[in-house]
Amino acid sequence: EEQAQRGKLYVGYYVVVKWLFALLIGIGTGLAAVFINISVENFAGWKFALTFSIIQKSYMAGFLVYILINLGLVFSSVYIITKFAPAAAGSGIPEIKGYLNGVDIRGILLFRTLIGKIFGSIGSVGGGLALGKEGPLVHIGACIASLLGQGGSTKYHLSSRWLQVFKSDRDRRDLVTCGCAAGVAAAFRAPVGGVLFALEEVTSWWRSQLMWRVFFTSAIVAVVVRTAMGWCKSNKCGHFGSGGFIIWDTSDGQEDYSFEELLPMAVIGVFGGLLGALFNQLTLYMTSWRRNYLHKKGNRVKIIEACTISLITSLISFGLPLLRKCSSCPESDSDSGFECPRAPGMDGNYVNFYCGKENEYNDLATIFFNTQDDAIRNLFSAKTIHEFSAQSLLTFLVMFYALAVVTFGTAVPAGQFVPGIVIGSTYGRLVGMFVVNFYKKLSIEEGTYALLGAASFLGGSMRMTVSLCVIMVEITNNLKLLPLIMLVLLISKAVGDAFNEGLYEVQARLRGIPILESKPKYQMRKITAKEACGNQKVISFPRVVKVADVVSVLQSNVHNGFPVIDHTRSGETIVIGLVLRSHLLVLLQSKVDFQHSPLPCDTRVGSLPIGHNFSEFVKPASSKGISIEDIHLTTDDLEMYIDLAPFLNPSPYVVPEDMSLTKVYNIFRQLGLRHIFVVPRASRVIGLITRKDLLIEDSEDSATELQSTSVRPRC
Amino acid sequence: EEQAQRGKLYVGYYVVVKWLFALLIGIGTGLAAVFINISVENFAGWKFALTFSIIQKSYMAGFLVYILINLGLVFSSVYIITKFAPAAAGSGIPEIKGYLNGVDIRGILLFRTLIGKIFGSIGSVGGGLALGKEGPLVHIGACIASLLGQGGSTKYHLSSRWLQVFKSDRDRRDLVTCGCAAGVAAAFRAPVGGVLFALEEVTSWWRSQLMWRVFFTSAIVAVVVRTAMGWCKSNKCGHFGSGGFIIWDTSDGQEDYSFEELLPMAVIGVFGGLLGALFNQLTLYMTSWRRNYLHKKGNRVKIIEACTISLITSLISFGLPLLRKCSSCPESDSDSGFECPRAPGMDGNYVNFYCGKENEYNDLATIFFNTQDDAIRNLFSAKTIHEFSAQSLLTFLVMFYALAVVTFGTAVPAGQFVPGIVIGSTYGRLVGMFVVNFYKKLSIEEGTYALLGAASFLGGSMRMTVSLCVIMVEITNNLKLLPLIMLVLLISKAVGDAFNEGLYEVQARLRGIPILESKPKYQMRKITAKEACGNQKVISFPRVVKVADVVSVLQSNVHNGFPVIDHTRSGETIVIGLVLRSHLLVLLQSKVDFQHSPLPCDTRVGSLPIGHNFSEFVKPASSKGISIEDIHLTTDDLEMYIDLAPFLNPSPYVVPEDMSLTKVYNIFRQLGLRHIFVVPRASRVIGLITRKDLLIEDSEDSATELQSTSVRPRC
Known part of the structure; x- marks a missing residue:
């Protein structure tokens, strides 16, 4: 009796701690995201403002300052990673996926990895490399969750005993799942997308009880980020917080679409599948080459490599716009609310950069010489028809694609979401330009095609489906485009699947993380x-x-x-x-x-x-x-x-010895096991358990419980 | 070799049919939903237009016509159900949930049930009863999926052999899951919400491969519905199609919220939990009373019952507004775009009904003497502060709540979503009125509180979480309110859970559908x-x-x-x-x-x-x-x-004889089994299967396959 009482008390305590942890993971991940965002946006904003103010006098000096700031930031990032937290390099999603699949990978959930990931991301993203902070944020969320779950860091004596209630593997995995969702929710300010991402992409064992807790965590993240942004509104946080809660709001975009637009949209889907699969293949070659040759030579080579890539990136992003002829501003600017040319050092369209006349803008600089977030915003923007020339978009596409491939796998924290969106929206906008020219309808917006392009590239590379759809809707706040995004994703995923596996699977395989897929292989049917x-x-x-x-x-x-x-x-x-x-x-x-x-x-x-x-x-x-x-x-x-x-x-x-391996696989995978005994066939059956044997009523009163055990004393 | 070739061909055929079925389920459910919507909205629109035109001369005659039309529609519905398709009564969601949990319930997936559900819904919803068409649409989707899966109806000789590829229980369940998602997607025009509903609420065994197919089905539904609405735009379908793709668009509502508003919102959550739990309890009593006494007396009693309820509903919804004094229209109408008073027979706010003067409106008639869809639209509407008086809202709340409870369980197809939204938005708007009066801020919209109220009541009654959140966002197109909806849901679900189970669980239990929950019971730990x-x-x-x-x-x-x-x-x-x-x-x-x-x-x-x-x-x-x-x-x-x-x-x-029942439960539930043998402990272990034994490479070339079987000839 007393034991039952204590058991109940423990269950109560357990539930409270469970939800407390969900709350703490949400707050922690939210704060980490806010910290990273503030830092990155201030570093980047300050960098561009300084460069712009210098190039008023000398382009050469501005160029040098720009290169040096980028180099410094990237160096700090790669230095932290190589010296302090090697497990924090890369996106971290394949590793977390492996962990949740049941593979322990050394070092990925350490406290130092968390710290390395936070500060490394600031350096690498602030330094203008062709990578994003979204993957790292997922990893950060997972680290926070795992550290909480074990009651703090054991190594740094930060652990507290009373929090160590989560002993089982399953509880740990649940917490890390919450952390992943929190990471996505923080990165894109997309709580529903975070839940779906955790569900679709990273976890292997999903229980519906978990869903509500994961959702709660994501909601907390959203509230934390929103509160921080509200607090920052009155310029307390420098460049951070402009643009509102929705990252790339396109709710003023295209309202409707006609059937003849479906063909170019399908073309975007095919492009996305092809370019995404190519991206996976190229990064696979790059990464395996790096692993086998370059990174074996030690940390110094890693640092030199990252710095070289930073130099090349700065060179291209500053140099190419210089070669581009400026265009004159469109006529009716005062009406549409767009300023042209935009004062340098601010975000927005129509950047004046190395232009002869006053009312001219440089379309390549508008997307290239800018943070990726702003570039995407400009590419998505509605009511800016003919802002970009096809030539600039093509140049940017080729260059940025190459940079993204080369940057992937350097020893810095690196996400592939934002670069993917940049690449996708560039060719999407290109297709959009042709559609606008071809159909000559006023209601068609190039920005909408850019959005579809972004979805298609991510679909073609990462092969996410539902979660990606929802994330795209949440970052653009345009629910009406959902069917179109779905269409594009269906096509791009199907095209991509014809060539290779998704980015995370490819990378996990390369890193030797043995992930069990959800589906058993076909030939397992014939194996016992x-x-x-x-x-x-x-x-x-x-x-x-x-x-x-x-x-x-x-x-x-x-x-x-x-x-x-x-x-x-x-x-x-x-x-x-x-x-x-x-x-x-x-x-x-x-x-x-x-x-x-x-x-x-x-x-x-x-x-x-x-x-x-x-x-x-x-x-x-x-x-x-x-x-x-x-x-x-x-x-x-x-x-x-x-x-x-x-x-x-x-x-x-x-399992009996002659059960087919397909069935064994399902047991193993569905229940998240580590060992199954293969035993000889049984000699007799003691009993059959069917549905009705499992329908035991809740015993609020102990009478029923007594009954249910006393009625069935023996088999 | 040849067999392997044939196997591959079969797999290809299987995949094609699988996606074809997803497409067909989407189209079928979409068309069914469009058909029901066109019928319901035209019946209702025509009914109100006729009544309004008659009451210009005589209220008594209008009253009679109104009552008779409602009675006729409800009678047709209850007649179809009792004579033709008894399994089509009620919402159908508990039954489908049971089916997907592994319980076969007779008759729920028959062709006649499908037909009964479609025409019954038109009658019962068009007849103005306090019920919705959303639950029935889920059932309709499931029926369409199941009929497709078995290659047509066997009884009516509509089956075609070549479609009968889905033989296994699992394939059937997958199709029905697609159908459920399609139903929700069609009912709310919420594709993502449909996927999540299927995932969270109805299925028991979820496989991530299924997600993409379910999503595809939902997308098809969205496209079908949108296309139909586009085609109907130029008044080809009568009253149908007004209001756009988003059912209750509140995107022009409240943009931001301050912290002091969180308290009244939490109060809404508590209300939702209490009223929702009470609703579940009252409907439980009603239904069990009906089952044990009323419905045993045969079909005639069922018909009389439904007709009586229709009479009472008509009486109250027409009579009560007559007793209400009209209010004068607000001043600045021409600016806000609201017409006041609205011409009778049209949807919109400020309905003129039994008012003495010209520029007066009857606030109770605006919500009561209207279709539920329009009532919700009016309750959600922004920029209509002080349109409703507290007295009218309270009257409506009490009356409608009572009607919803009484109507639940009659022998007509009946969903609880829309009545739930009506109830919730009424008390939500009531709370909103007090908040507006108390804080006196211009940015606070009563409509936003109505929306939160709707979420809270559905959360308190159905205990859905993530899917409900997403559905609420998709039906209102207001993503910014997501954290608030989450907060309200968290509270209302927690409050409701303190009292009883969710509506579907309660009803499933009452109907003797033995659903295995996802979590084993606590006392199972001690049972072997x-x-x-x-x-x-x-x-x-x-x-x-x-x-x-x-x-x-x-x-x-x-x-x-x-x-x-x-x-x-x-x-x-x-x-x-x-x-x-x-x-x-x-x-x-x-x-x-x-x-x-x-x-x-x-x-x-x-x-x-x-x-x-x-x-x-x-x-x-x-x-x-x-x-x-x-x-x-x-x-x-x-x-x-x-x-x-x-x-x-x-x-x-x-399973070995002394395995704890918790583990057995998990195997049973996770793998969706029907029988487990309990056997004695094994005498020896032949082998241990671990992760690495299951990592078999894809054998594109048959060489590896041969190798993998020839290397391991015996244990």
């Missing part, structure tokens, strides 16, 4: 479980095992779990459970359970003896764990015995 | 699998069984699956598989597999002998199946034998 486990020799332990045997087994092979076999009184062998390598290591290290006699002690199977704390057996997600080499045992120790009964998992999942 | 299956006697068959034995077993118990036991050469018993009752019945009926000898034939286990078509064993979802009583066997037949080996499932799922 027995065939799948091959001619491996199963090493099992008896219930009471000699320490020396344990050590020799752990040293001689790398398996993570071992069956434990006992004998019944009638002499038959019987599998009594599974013991994990990590638990054996803890036992060997602590030595308290060593015993002299080879006879089993009396403790019940699966329940820990007194003197053991459950938390000892929990490996912190961010540490390496112990290795068998670290454990030193005396010869006396080796002669002793351990009774494994209290430490094993008494009912591991089993 | 062996205890759960109780002291049931397991009846198993030998491999070759006498027909008489099969008949007697099938007659004497109601189990749906039986273990099949064989003997090895060494004389040990071994479980070789599971045979389903339905398959046994097919075997008994066809008789072709009867044999004289009690020796096994040579066919491989689990592969069908020649002369059998797999499709014989598939029970159509919409038919009753065969019963043992329908099968007539001669005495000679009874003396014969059947070899069950070809007809059994050779590797059913097994």
Whole structure:
């Protein structure tokens, strides 16, 4: 009775902490995003303002200052990453996806990775490289969630005991899922998109109870970001906070579309699929080349590489607009509310850059010599027909595409969302220009085509579907375009799938992260479980095992779990459970359970003896764990015995030997397992469990509970 | 080799048909929704126009006409349902939810149910009852999907063989899931909301591959509906199509909110939780009373009941506004674009009804003597501060709430979404009025509070979360209110959960639909699998069984699956598989597999002998199946034998006897099973399957495939 009471109290505490954590993850990720945004936008704003003010006098001096600021920012980023947090390089999404699929990757959820990711992102994005901060924000959210889940960082002594309630792998994964959603919600200010992204793209095991918590986290992020932006409104945060909550608001764009527009839109979809698949393939080659040659030469090469790319990026983004002839401003500017030319150093269309006359603007500089956020805003903008020339857009497309490919895989935190949107919106706008010229309808907006292009490229590269759709809607606040975005995505994903896998899958595979896909392979149908486990020799332990045997087994092979076999009184062998390598290591290290006699002690199977704390057996997600080499045992120790009964998992999942591997795969994947025992066919069936056996009523009063156990005493 | 080729071809065909079906479900559901909408809006529009034109002369005559039209429509609806399609009564969502959870409910996916649902909805919604067409549309989508999946209706000889590729339960469920999403997408013109509704509310087994297909279906629905509305624009469809694609567009509503508004919003959430939980409880009492007393008395009582409720509804909605004193129109009407008073018979605010002077309007008539869609539009409307008096809103709230409770459970198709929105937006607007009076800020819109109220009531009653949020955003096109909607939903769901379960769960339980929730019950931890299956006697068959034995077993118990036991050469018993009752019945009926000898034939286990078509064993979802009583066997037949080996499932799922029921529950629920064998502990472990055993590379070339099977010949 008392135990039940305590159990209920614990459940209550657990629920409260669960929601508290969701709240904290939301606040933490929201604040981190605000911090990164403020820093990046101020660095970038200040950089452009300074450059613009200098080029009034000398373009050469401005050029130098621009290059140096970019170089400094990128250097700081790559220095932090290489020296301090190597796991923070790249986007982090493939790694998090792997973690949530059940693969532990060293270092990805450490406190130092979090710090490295935050400051590295500021440097790399502020430094004008062709990468975004969205992927890193997902990683940041996941880090915050994981650190909270283990009650702080163990290494830096920031952990607090009372928060360490989340011991199971599943709870940890749930928290990290919340963190991922929070990251996307913070990056795009798209709470629903965040939930769907976590659901569709990163998690492997989804439970519907989790959905509401993930959604809550995303909502908190939205509130935090919105509050911060409200607070920043009166110029308290420098350049940050302009533009409103919706990042690229196109709600004043095209309202309707006619059927003849569907053809060019389908063309955009095909472009997106082709260019996206090409992007995946090129970045695959780049990354594998980097891994195999360049990055093996040490950190110095990584730093030089990043700085070189920064130099090239600055050179192209400043130099190319110089070569471009300026265009004169369109006539009816005062009506549409657009200023032309725009005063330099401010965001907006029609930038005056290296132009001879006063009322001219440089269309290439408007998108190239600008932050990516502003470039996208300009490309998406409605009511600016014929602002860009086809020549400029093509130049920009080729150059930026090349830069994005080259930049991918350098040792800085790098997201692919924003570059993808830039690339996509450029060719989208190009197609839009042709459509406007061809159909000569006033209602067609080039900006809408740019938006569709962005969706198509992301679809063709990342192969996300529902979440991408929702994110696109939330960042542009234009719900009416949803069917068009869907159409474009369907086409681009189908085209892309014909060539290769999605960006994250390709990268995960390259990095050796073995992600189990949701669908079993076709040839698994013909393989049985027995065939799948091959001619491996199963090493099992008896219930009471000699320490020396344990050590020799752990040293001689790398398996993570071992069956434990006992004998019944009638002499038959019987599998009594599974013991994990990590638990054996803890036992060997602590030595308290060593015993002299080879006879089993009396403790019940699966329940820990007194003197053991459950938390000892929990490996912190961010540490390496112990290795068998670290454990030193005396010869006396080796002669002793351990009774494994209290430490094993008494009912591991089993499958009969001739079950098809497809079924086994589904069990494994759906339940998120790490080990399945393949056992011989059963000799008899004790009972059949059907739906009605599982429909137990809630026992608010203990009477029903008593009844349900007393009525069914034995099988 | 050839077989592999054929296999690949089949897979290709399968994929094409899968997407074709998604397309067809989308088109079908979209067209059904358009048809219902056109009918309902024209009936309702014509009804109101006629009534308004008559009351210019005589209120009494108008009243009579109004009552009679409503009565006629409701009578037609209830007549169709009771005489023709009894399964089409109610919302249908609990039943579909049960079906997707694995419970077969007779008649819910029949062709006649589809027809009954479509025409019944037109009558009941057009007849002005306090119910909506959204739940029925979900059911309609599911019916269309299911009928397509079985290749047409078998009863009405509409089936076509080549479409019957979807034989497995899983494929059927996937199609029905698509249908559900299509239904919501069609009802609210909310494609993303439809996907999330299917995911969160109705399905039990979700696979991420399914998501994209569901999304595609929803997109098709959106395109179909939008195209139809575009085609209807030039008054080709009568009253239908006004108001645009977004049902209740509030994008011109409140832009921002201040922190002090959060308190009244939280109050709305609490109201929603309380009123929603009360609604669930009251409808539970009503429905169980109806089931136990009223509806047992036959169809005539059902018809009388529905007609009585129609009379009461007409009486109240016409009579109460008559008692209400008219208010004078607000001053600055020409500026805001609102006409006051509105010409009768048109939708819009400020309806002139039984008013003495010309420039007066009747605020109660504006919401009560109107279609629910228009009432909601008026309640949501921005820039109409002080249009409604608190007294009118309160009267309407109480009356409509009572009507919704009473109407729930009558024998007509009835959705609860729109009534829920009406109720919620009424008290939301009431709270909004107080806030406007209290804070005296110009930026606060009563319509925004009405929207939040609607969200809170639906959250408090249906306990949906993410999907509801997205639906609310999509029907109002106001993304900026998302965090507020989330806040309100969090509160109302939490408050509601403190009292009872969600509406669909309550109703499913009442109707005896045993839905397995996603979470195992707490007390299952202490129950083992062996205890759960109780002291049931397991009846198993030998491999070759006498027909008489099969008949007697099938007659004497109601189990749906039986273990099949064989003997090895060494004389040990071994479980070789599971045979389903339905398959046994097919075997008994066809008789072709009867044999004289009690020796096994040579066919491989689990592969069908020649002369059998797999499709014989598939029970159509919409038919009753065969019963043992329908099968007539001669005495000679009874003396014969059947070899069950070809007809059994050779590797059913097994769990060891002392696995905790929580784990068993998760296997059962996550994999969507119907039977699990409880078996004794294994005597040995043949192999361990871990992640790396499941990472088989795609074998584009057959060389790797050969290798992977030849390298692993035996365990």
